[in-house]
Amino acid sequence: MTFEARTSLQGVARMTLGSDATTIERQARSDGMPANNPIEAAVVDVLRDMVSEWDLDREIDSQSKLVGDLKFESIDIIQLVVALEEKFQRRNLGFSELLMTDGRYVDDLSVNEIVAFLKRKL
Amino acid sequence: MVRTLFIGMDGATFTVLDALTDGSGPEGVVMPFLKGLMEKGFRAKLRSTAHPLTPPAWVSLMTGRTPGHHGVYDFVRFEDRGDEVFFTLYDARDIRQETIWSIATRQQRRVVSLNFPMMAPPPPMSGSLIPGFVSWKHLRRNMTPDGLYERVRQIPGFNPKDLAWDFERESKIGEEMTPDELEAWIQHHLPREQQWFRIAETLMQEDQPDLFAIMFDGTDKIQHQAWHVLDPKLIPPQPGADYLRLRRLVLSYFRQLDRYIEQLVSMAGPTAQVFFASDHGFTGSTEVIRINRYLGEKGYLEWKAAGKTDAERRREDSNFAYVDWSKTTAFCPTPSSNGICIRVAQAPGEPGVPKSDYPAFRSKLIDDLKSLRCPETNEPIIRDVLLREDVFPGAAMGDAPDITLVLRDYGFVSVRNRAPVVQPRPTVLGTHHPDGIFIGAGHGIHNSRAGMMSIIDVAPVLLHSLGLPVPSNFEGEMPLGLLTEEEQRRNPVRLGAPTLQARPGRSAHEDDPAEEMSEKDREKILGQLRMLGYLED
Numbered sequence: 300m301t302f303e304a305r306t307s308l309q310g311v312a313r314m315t316l317g318s319d320a321t322t323i324e325r326q327a328r329s330d331g332m333p334a335n336n337p338i339e340a341a342v343v344d345v346l347r348d349m350v351s352e353w354d355l356d357r358e359i360d361s362q363s364k365l366v367g368d369l370k371f372e373s374i375d376i377i378q379l380v381v382a383l384e385e386k387f388q389r390r391n392l393g394f395s396e397l398l399m400t401d402g403r404y405v406d407d408l409s410v411n412e413i414v415a416f417l418k419r420k421l
Numbered sequence: 422m423v424r425t426l427f428i429g430m431d432g433a434t435f436t437v438l439d440a441l442t443d444g445s446g447p448e449g450v451v452m453p454f455l456k457g458l459m460e461k462g463f464r465a466k467l468r469s470t471a472h473p474l475t476p477p478a479w480v481s482l483m484t485g486r487t488p489g490h491h492g493v494y495d496f497v498r499f500e501d502r503g504d505e506v507f508f509t510l511y512d513a514r515d516i517r518q519e520t521i522w523s524i525a526t527r528q529q530r531r532v533v534s535l536n537f538p539m540m541a542p543p544p545p546m547s548g549s550l551i552p553g554f555v556s557w558k559h560l561r562r563n564m565t566p567d568g569l570y571e572r573v574r575q576i577p578g579f580n581p582k583d584l585a586w587d588f589e590r591e592s593k594i595g596e597e598m599t600p601d602e603l604e605a606w607i608q609h610h611l612p613r614e615q616q617w618f619r620i621a622e623t624l625m626q627e628d629q630p631d632l633f634a635i636m637f638d639g640t641d642k643i644q645h646q647a648w649h650v651l652d653p654k655l656i657p658p659q660p661g662a663d664y665l666r667l668r669r670l671v672l673s674y675f676r677q678l679d680r681y682i683e684q685l686v687s688m689a690g691p692t693a694q695v696f697f698a699s700d701h702g703f704t705g706s707t708e709v710i711r712i713n714r715y716l717g718e719k720g721y722l723e724w725k726a727a728g729k730t731d732a733e734r735r736r737e738d739s740n741f742a743y744v745d746w747s748k749t750t751a752f753c754p755t756p757s758s759n760g761i762c763i764r765v766a767q768a769p770g771e772p773g774v775p776k777s778d779y780p781a782f783r784s785k786l787i788d789d790l791k792s793l794r795c796p797e798t799n800e801p802i803i804r805d806v807l808l809r810e811d812v813f814p815g816a817a818m819g820d821a822p823d824i825t826l827v828l829r830d831y832g833f834v835s836v837r838n839r840a841p842v843v844q845p846r847p848t849v850l851g852t853h854h855p856d857g858i859f860i861g862a863g864h865g866i867h868n869s870r871a872g873m874m875s876i877i878d879v880a881p882v883l884l885h886s887l888g889l890p891v892p893s894n895f896e897g898e899m900p901l902g903l904l905t906e907e908e909q910r911r912n913p914v915r916l917g918a919p920t921l922q923a924r925p926g927r928s929a930h931e932d933d934p935a936e937e938m939s940e941k942d943r944e945k946i947l948g949q950l951r952m953l954g955y956l957e958d
Contacts, residue, residue, distance in 0.1 A: 352581075353558060374588050377510050378559045385542060390514065395500055395507035402505040402746070406732070 338421065339414045345382045346410070349375075359410065366407040373404075383417070392420045423625065423689040424530075425886040426863075427634040427696050428682060429482075429537065431475065432641030432851075433858045434702035435466065440653045441675055447656070451672050454683035455860075458695065462862030463903050465871035466702075467879070471812035472825050473701035473853040474757055475641070476511055478876055479538050482698060484518040484920075485880030485895035489815025492517040493539060494822065495758045497741065503771050508741045508754070513544050513552070517817055519920040521632075521880050522546045527921070530887050531630040536617055536638065549624055553636060557585035572627075573620050584616035592740065594645045595756070595833065595850060600663040606646055607670050610639035611677060618681045625688050631887055633689065637681070639674055644703045647671050648851030652705055655849060692864050694886045698879050699857035706832030706852035709844045710793075710802055712753045712761070713742055713836045719789050723748035724838050742836045747772050751786055751823075756833045760822025761786065783823060790826065795843060802843060804829045831855075859900075865908030874900045881914075890917025 339361055346359050350369055357368055365371040365379070380394045397416045398405055440446045442456035450456055470477045470488055476496055477488040484491045493511050500507045522534050523546045532548030534540065540552035541563035550565045551573070560581050561570040573579055587609075598606060614637055621635045649655050650668040657664065686695055716722040723745040728734040737743050742752045750773060751763050763783060764773035774782045793802045805827035813821040826834065832852045859874050861882070877897030884891055885899060893916050904912075 348562065349559070352561060372588075374510075374556055375558060378556070380509070381512055381514075381542060382562065395502065395509075399505060399507050403732075404736075 336414070338417050339410065341386055342383065342410055342413050342417065345379070345386050349379065349382060361409070361411045361414065363410050364407050365409075376408075383413075387417070387421060389421070392417070422629060423633045423693045424631045424888070425633070425696070425883055426685060426689040426693050427632065427698070427883055428685065429479070429634070429636030430640045430678075430697060430699050430858070431479075431636060431638035432644050432701060432703050432853065433697070433699035434644075434704075434854065434856070435464075435858055436653070436703065436854075437644065437651050437675075438858060441672075446653065448672060451675050452679035452682075454679050454686070458682075458686070458862040459860055461868055462695075462860055463866050463869055463871070463900075464861075465859045465874045465900060467698055467857040467859040467874050467876055469701040469853075469855045469857055469876050471807055472759055473855045473857075474759075475700055476539050478700035478857075479636075480516055481876050482700060482879045483520045483522070483537060483539075484516065485521070485877050485892065485897050486518045487813070487815060487877060487896055488821065489809075489813035489818045490518055490896070492817030492820055494760070494813075494820060495755055497755045497757070498820070499741075499754055501746075501762075501764065503746070503767065503773075505746055506742070506754075511539060513540050513542055515539075516544070519922070520544055520546070521883055522548060522550060522634075524884060524892065524920060525632055525887055525889065528889055530632055530889065531628065532632045533621075533624045533628055533630045533634065534632075535621055535624070535635040537634070537636050548630060548632075549628060551620065553638065554586045556588060557581040560585050573623070576619050576623050578616075578619060580612075580616060583612045584620075591642070594642065597847060597850075598646055600667065603646055603667060604670060607643055607667070607674060610642055611674060614639050614674075614677065614681065618684075621681075621685060622688070625685070632883065633685075634883075635685070637678060639678070640699070641703075643671055643674055644851040646851065648703065648705050649849045651851075652849075655705065686863075694861065694863045694866060696862075696879070696882060696886070697858065697860040698876070700876065702854035702856040702858070703851050704831050704854040705849040706828075706830045707846055707849055708802075708830060708832065709846060710828055710832065710834050711837060711839055711842050711844075712826070712834035713744070714838060714840060715793055715842045716751055716753070716761070717838070718842070721749070721751040721786065721789075737838065740836065743838075750774050750782070753834055753836050754822075756836055758822055759826045759828070759834055761790070761824040761826065763823040787824065790824070793842070796841075800829065802829055803827065804831075861903055865905055865911070867902055867905045867908075869902045871900050871902055885912070885914055888912060890915040892917055892920045894919040 343359050346369065355369060363369060365376065376398065384390050384392060438455065441451040442459055444450045470481050474495065476493050480491050480493045481487055488494055493515055496510060497508055498511050516539060522532050523544055525532050526547040532546065534548065534550045536551065536553035538554040540550060541555045543550045543552060543563060543565040549569055551569065552563050555563050564570050617635065617637065625633050644651060647667060650664060650671055689695065713722055717724055725743055725745050728737050740756050742754050744752055749764065751761055753761055763779065763786065765776050765779060766773035787806050790803055790806055791801060794800060795802055803826055807825040807827065809818055809821040809823055812825065830852065831854050859879065875897055878900055881891040881895055881897050881899050882903065891914060899914050
């Protein structure tokens with residue numbers, strides 16, 4: 300992909316709806332989630348909704364692993380990225396940085412790792 | 422009462438449909454209801470997008486815009502980070518243009534849209550939409566409006582695993598299959614279409630939308646793998662048992678599809694207009710072209726060292742380019758793209774071609790691609806080399822591959838590091854042809870045929886059928902001879918306001934600066950419409 304194309308792609312992806320961590324915090328409070336870590340609450344909320352029909356007998360917490368515990372496949376991770384971007388109303392958060400390390404796709408991710416990434420980006 | 426019924430048939434081609442409706446095949450007429458519609462209605466070949474592939478083509482059909490404007494080119498998009506490339510999927514948020522579902526619902530038309538690709542997450546609209554190409558695990562969250570999943574779950578026999586897209590299974594498209602695997606493949610699509618039909622039946626009855634649209638995609642999947650039993654030219658003089666068993670099974674799919682069409686048309690009622698379209702046609706691919714292998718031999722691409730771990734070997738066998746990004750200047754990202762991307766260095770010393778060298782580099786690359794020849798006959802392998810500025814002009818052109826290849830057999834390329842570059846296939850496999858189908862029937866539809874329509878002409882037809890004006894920034898036009906004279910008088914074509922932003926909230930710089938139609942373009946379209954007798958003066 301050319302430099303122009305890459306710039307354009309980033310442009311397409313960028314959403315500027317003005318959502319930020321503070322907004323999420325307010326939303327988390329109104330949803331009855333723990334206010335001490337609203338981003339974690341939002342991520343867990345998205346994951347719970349996502350896997351609600353998957354016949355998983357597993358509670359989701361900050362230690363949960365997507366592949367190891369929640370039986371995620373690669374397509375599910377892509378869907379999770381979309382769902383989180385929709386939840387936080389932001390695109391182009393750079394999830395590729397989280398999902399790829401040293402040119403290789405990561406084997407698994409924990410809720411904690413996703414939350415830490417979002418805290419840096421939001 | 423349904424005013425407009427639109428039935429999409431992924432990959433449908435007159436090569437097959439004519440043989441199944443005119444009785445020329447050994448089994449006689451296989452699709453009697455469609456035969457009747459075709460005999461009474463309007464038909465034309467439908468030219469697909471420059472690269473005839475499901476995502477760009479269906480998005481063009483749904484937006485009335487070419488890929489250079491709507492911005493979707495493939496199933497997969499990638500982010501080039503210099504030393505590595507991150508692959509992910511296009512989704513509905515990448516579509517830069519408003520869809521007909523949105524255009525219709527904001528003008529108070531009720532819409533049901535089922536199984537169209539690139540519709541997840543669902544775009545803003547007030548009708549009912551179930552997207553296609555979504556895994557069962559994510560179907561509920563990607564339906565609109567809220568509560569629709571609970572409604573369809575009440576339909577007797579509903580099974581989301583049968584209904585939805587199975588990514589693992591569908592990734593086998595294009596691979597050689599044993600007769601047993603082929604049978605299982607086709608068997609899978611029979612209940613799948615039944616699931617979609619049952620949902621269609623329910624929502625048509627309960628919602629009574631103005632526009633009811635459904636896409637059946639078993640046509641594409643079955644033609645990919647069983648083209649050798651469908652193409653009339655490939656029927657062997659002495660068919661074997663495997664061939665006959667497979668053909669019976671394949672035809673049972675088309676018989677079932679014909680019954681679904683009959684029931685949907687009947688439910689829509691006698692005053693409805695009915696339209697069919699495919700995103701592309703089909704033909705047979707006879708050879709494998711390993712284009713990245715060729716680029717490697719020509720020095721444009723460096724492969725990664727052979728994988729040692731299972732994960733590395735799986736990655737090598739995947740359908741995404743797996744190369745040494747620090748030494749690669751041009752590559753094909755995916756087999757479905759048939760595209761060659763040139764990497765332009767962002768700064769001196771970074772991977773890619775210096776920006777100033779781009780024109781000369783691309784010229785040499787094109788010469789090298791054109792010099793790829795069949796080792797047996799010395800014929801060129803590449804039928805056409807398409808430049809993005811020629812075939813994808815528009816604000817989204819920058820996301821298109823620099824070069825799009827049309828192979829001599831219209832096949833898709835391989836991106837894997839295997840030899841040889843050109844290899845005949847043991848069995849002909851189905852591949853996409855640029856010419857799909859368009860059929861119109863019902864109230865006010867003229868009994869005639871046209872030479873060739875464009876896929877971007879379908880959106881104006883559907884909006885006009887709903888009694889809505891054609892947005893002034895649409896690129897397509899109403900086809901000549903589609904409507905009877907009486908219908909033209911009753912419902913003349915009107916040109917209306919341009920479409921709105923694809924998604925509310927997008928910042929201005931992301932919208933197409935060239936969307937406002939120039940006065941010259943507007944006059945050109947008005948002139949065309951007047952010439953066709955569609956426009957009121």
